[in-house]
Amino acid sequence: MFSTLLAVLVIAAIVGYFAARNRAYAVAGDKLHGMHSLPSFHGANMAIWVAIPAFLVMCVWAVVSPRVIDGMVLSQYSDAVAGLSTLEVNSFLRDARAIAFGGIASFPNPEREAAAETISALAFANNVIMAAVIVTIAVCGGLFAWGRITYRARARHHVEGALKILLMVCSAVAIMTTIGIVMSLIFESIRFFGKVPFQEFLFGLHWSPQTALRADQVGSSGAFGAIPLFVGTLLITVIAISVAAPVGLLAAIYLSDYAGPKFRAVAKPVLEILAGVPTVVYGFFAALTVAPFFRNTGESMGLTVSSESALAAGVVMGIMIIPFVSSLSDDVINAVPQSLRDGSAGLGATKSETIRKVILPAALPGIVSALLLAVSRAIGETMIVVMAAGLAANLTINPLEAVTTVTVQIVTLLVGDQEFDSAKTLAAFALGLVLFCVTLCLNFVALRVVQKYREQYD
Amino acid sequence: MSKKNENGKSAAESGNGANGDRRIKMSGRKVNVFYGSKQALFDVDLDIRENNVTALIGPSGCGKSTFLRCLNRMNDTIDVCKVTGEIKLDETDIYNSDVDVVELRARVGMVFQKPNPFPKSIFENIAYGPRIHGMARNKAELDETVVNSLKRAGLYEEVKDRLDEPGTGLSGGQQQRLCIARAIAVSPEVILMDEPCSALDPIATAKVEELIDELRENYTIVIVTHSMQQAARVSQRTAFFHLGILVEEGDTDQIFTNPKDERTQDYITGRFG
Numbered sequence: 105m106f107s108t109l110l111a112v113l114v115i116a117a118i119v120g121y122f123a124a125r126n127r128a129y130a131v132a133g134d135k136l137h138g139m140h141s142l143p144s145f146h147g148a149n150m151a152i153w154v155a156i157p158a159f160l161v162m163c164v165w166a167v168v169s170p171r172v173i174d175g176m177v178l179s180q181y182s183d184a185v186a187g188l189s190t191l192e193v194n195s196f197l198r199d200a201r202a203i204a205f206g207g208i209a210s211f212p213n214p215e216r217e218a219a220a221e222t223i224s225a226l227a228f229a230n231n232v233i234m235a236a237v238i239v240t241i242a243v244c245g246g247l248f249a250w251g252r253i254t255y256r257a258r259a260r261h262h263v264e265g266a267l268k269i270l271l272m273v274c275s276a277v278a279i280m281t282t283i284g285i286v287m288s289l290i291f292e293s294i295r296f297f298g299k300v301p302f303q304e305f306l307f308g309l310h311w312s313p314q315t316a317l318r319a320d321q322v323g324s325s326g327a328f329g330a331i332p333l334f335v336g337t338l339l340i341t342v343i344a345i346s347v348a349a350p351v352g353l354l355a356a357i358y359l360s361d362y363a364g365p366k367f368r369a370v371a372k373p374v375l376e377i378l379a380g381v382p383t384v385v386y387g388f389f390a391a392l393t394v395a396p397f398f399r400n401t402g403e404s405m406g407l408t409v410s411s412e413s414a415l416a417a418g419v420v421m422g423i424m425i426i427p428f429v430s431s432l433s434d435d436v437i438n439a440v441p442q443s444l445r446d447g448s449a450g451l452g453a454t455k456s457e458t459i460r461k462v463i464l465p466a467a468l469p470g471i472v473s474a475l476l477l478a479v480s481r482a483i484g485e486t487m488i489v490v491m492a493a494g495l496a497a498n499l500t501i502n503p504l505e506a507v508t509t510v511t512v513q514i515v516t517l518l519v520g521d522q523e524f525d526s527a528k529t530l531a532a533f534a535l536g537l538v539l540f541c542v543t544l545c546l547n548f549v550a551l552r553v554v555q556k557y558r559e560q561y562d
Numbered sequence: 563m564s565k566k567n568e569n570g571k572s573a574a575e576s577g578n579g580a581n582g583d584r585r586i587k588m589s590g591r592k593v594n595v596f597y598g599s600k601q602a603l604f605d606v607d608l609d610i611r612e613n614n615v616t617a618l619i620g621p622s623g624c625g626k627s628t629f630l631r632c633l634n635r636m637n638d639t640i641d642v643c644k645v646t647g648e649i650k651l652d653e654t655d656i657y658n659s660d661v662d663v664v665e666l667r668a669r670v671g672m673v674f675q676k677p678n679p680f681p682k683s684i685f686e687n688i689a690y691g692p693r694i695h696g697m698a699r700n701k702a703e704l705d706e707t708v709v710n711s712l713k714r715a716g717l718y719e720e721v722k723d724r725l726d727e728p729g730t731g732l733s734g735g736q737q738q739r740l741c742i743a744r745a746i747a748v749s750p751e752v753i754l755m756d757e758p759c760s761a762l763d764p765i766a767t768a769k770v771e772e773l774i775d776e777l778r779e780n781y782t783i784v785i786v787t788h789s790m791q792q793a794a795r796v797s798q799r800t801a802f803f804h805l806g807i808l809v810e811e812g813d814t815d816q817i818f819t820n821p822k823d824e825r826t827q828d829y830i831t832g833r834f835g
């Protein structure tokens with residue numbers, strides 16, 4: 105029904121466009137030049153008036169009407185649902201709808217079948233009324249726009265206005281989604297902190313989120329001290345940055361100040377390819393190649409290296425963010441004006457002296473912020489650590505042992521069948537919130553630094 | 563300023579005038595410069611005399627900056643640029659393979675069109691050159707070099723209380739004098755200046771011009787300028803370039819009062835350029 109109506113609206117809008125345009129040509133006669141708006145604007149205006157209001161009403165209708173129907177069914181069968189829990193009421197409605205629209209009901213019974221008939225009747229009536237209302241609105245819109253096709257009518261401005269609103273709505277969608285996600289993070293986290301005290305989560309040293317599903321289960325008290333996760337994340341991030349910062353930075357210096365144009369032309373795209381490798385590929389590279397390599401090397405040196413080690417995950421993550429660091433640093437280093445390089449060379453400085461004493465100090469804020477952005481990438485990275493770092497929430501700073509990170513734990517908390525409002529599931533939201541706050545701060549600081557730094561040379 | 567040449571004297575004769583008999587500090591012979599396949603200078607022969615200000619003038623794109631940049635091999639930083647011919651500093655050809663470019667640039671310093679102080683403190687800006695060349699044995703010597711350079715550049719009185727503040731915070735004219743002080747600090751023999759006043763207002767320009775005139779006593783100066791008045795005010799020798807060719811060179815007075823070449827005449831009277 106919805107899609108049929110939508111098709112009708114689209115066709116009506118197209119027809120309306122051409123009709124209104126022809127009408128506008130007729131109105132203009134042979135004085136098209138003096139007309140305020142070109143006929144195509146009148147056409148577009150018509151299409152907007154035919155389609156948009158009707159479409160909006162249709163959307164609202166589609167959202168609201170099922171609820172209204174549900175409400176009507178429930179009030180009609182209030183005896184049947186009296187004393188049922190929310191879950192059971194939902195199951196009742198779901199089955200009734202399934203029977204009505206030809207799905208599979210889980211617990212069919214006479215009451216539910218009767219409700220199903222009511223639902224089909226209501227749904228039919230609903231469709232008829234909706235179609236009537238929508239068509240009426242479209243026709244009214246069309247007539248209204250038709251009446252406004254005159255020689256001096258400002259259809260051009262009306263179309264402009266409609267476009268502006270469209271753009272505004274799109275950006276609002278993006279912003280609202282972000283706000284919505286953050287809000288849900290916050291609210292679920294608050295629920296979590298209702299079950300687990302705030303300070304226990306932030307400062308607790310023990311993480312073992314298995315809560316008992318049944319009271320008689322063993323070994324599942326549930327401990328939500330997130331410090332081991334924070335330490336694990338920090339450890340892996342530090343390893344990643346100590347790989348990525350020197351390599352990325354030196355590569356950037358080479359590319360921007362030493363490499364010839366031919367090498368640059370090859371090296372830049374290659375770095376970009378490195379940035380384009382899916383993280384899951386890095387993940388199995390870490391788990392299948394790097395981790396065993398470290399373990400074997402470690403063993404031959406008499407060290408015990410667990411097969412899932414922070415070192416392997418950190419190193420591979422470092423490799424992953426090298427292109428990130430180098431391309432951002434390359435940008436800031438290139439932003440240091442050529443005149444400073446010339447000035448230094450003119451005083452008899454060599455290239456490396458110029459870089460060390462003039463370019464790097466000048467570019468330092470930008471480089472720092474590039475590193476901060478890379479850190480926030482590393483903290484949020486999941487796939488590599490899931491595959492290579494392990495699940496054991498060890499509180500350790502030994503890079504040869506297995507550690508776990510915030511992101512890994514979020515994944516494991518939510519994978520598999522879960523009760524939605526258990527402390528275990530809600531913990532994922534709290535971890536997500538922490539992650540969000542940290543990366544937000546890092547990005548914010550980094551972007552501010554970059555901005556200030558940009559201004560310096562403009 | 564130099565003694566005025568009498569009318570009718572040839573350029574060769576004027577070359578023996580008051581400035582013409584000074585020692586030749588740098589000399590270019592058959593200098594050709596190519597940017598890729600495009601030739602920017604054609605067989606330029608030009609002498610730079612010691613303790614003189616030599617002005618390079620000519621219409622835009624005629625190769626003044628290109629010639630200037632040959633004198634301390636700044637063109638080396640441009641990949642496509644190729645220089646042939648011979649440029650001598652004292653008795654050595656600076657394009658010889660055994661010449662150390664870094665050392666050369668310490669002897670032949672450069673001041674750029676746009677003031678380009680480093681984003682460091684005023685003190686550090688000046689100390690930069692002496693530091694990299696290891697010219698000061700201790701802090702006291704370094705301090706002395708910095709103060710002397712600032713004094714010679716006529717900037718000391720204005721900045722003596724804020725040597726720790728960033729050099730980029732100075733006014734445009736002060737920045738340019740800071741750059742001159744920075745160049746002086748490494749005790750060069752020759753200072754090259756590419757339109758040093760083009761970003762400055764008339765008062766700052768006057769100060770820099772005054773400074774150039776004073777510096778002539780200790781240094782050899784080559785200056786590129788678009789302003790005829792400036793060339794006439796500060797220089798003793800003038801060279802006129804046109805389309806990559808050195809059209810005429812000689813004592814400034816002679817060039818401005820009695821040019822030999824018609825193109826020079828047209829240019830200095832403002833008929834083209």
Ligand SMILES: Nc1ncnc2c1ncn2[C@@H]1O[C@H](COP(=O)(O)OP(=O)(O)OP(=O)(O)O)[C@@H](O)[C@H]1O
Nearest residue numbers: 597602620621622623624625626627628629640642
């Ligand atoms: N880096 C470069 N690459 C290619 N061609 C160049 C380069 N620099 C200068 N040229 C060319 O060489 C010629 C001389 O340039 P140059 O900069 O020496 O002129 P100029 O006399 O200093 O001009 P202006 O008075 O405008 O500064 C010009 O035709 C210019 O296009």
Ligand SMILES: [Mg+2]
Nearest residue numbers: 626627628756
């Ligand atoms: Mg120039």
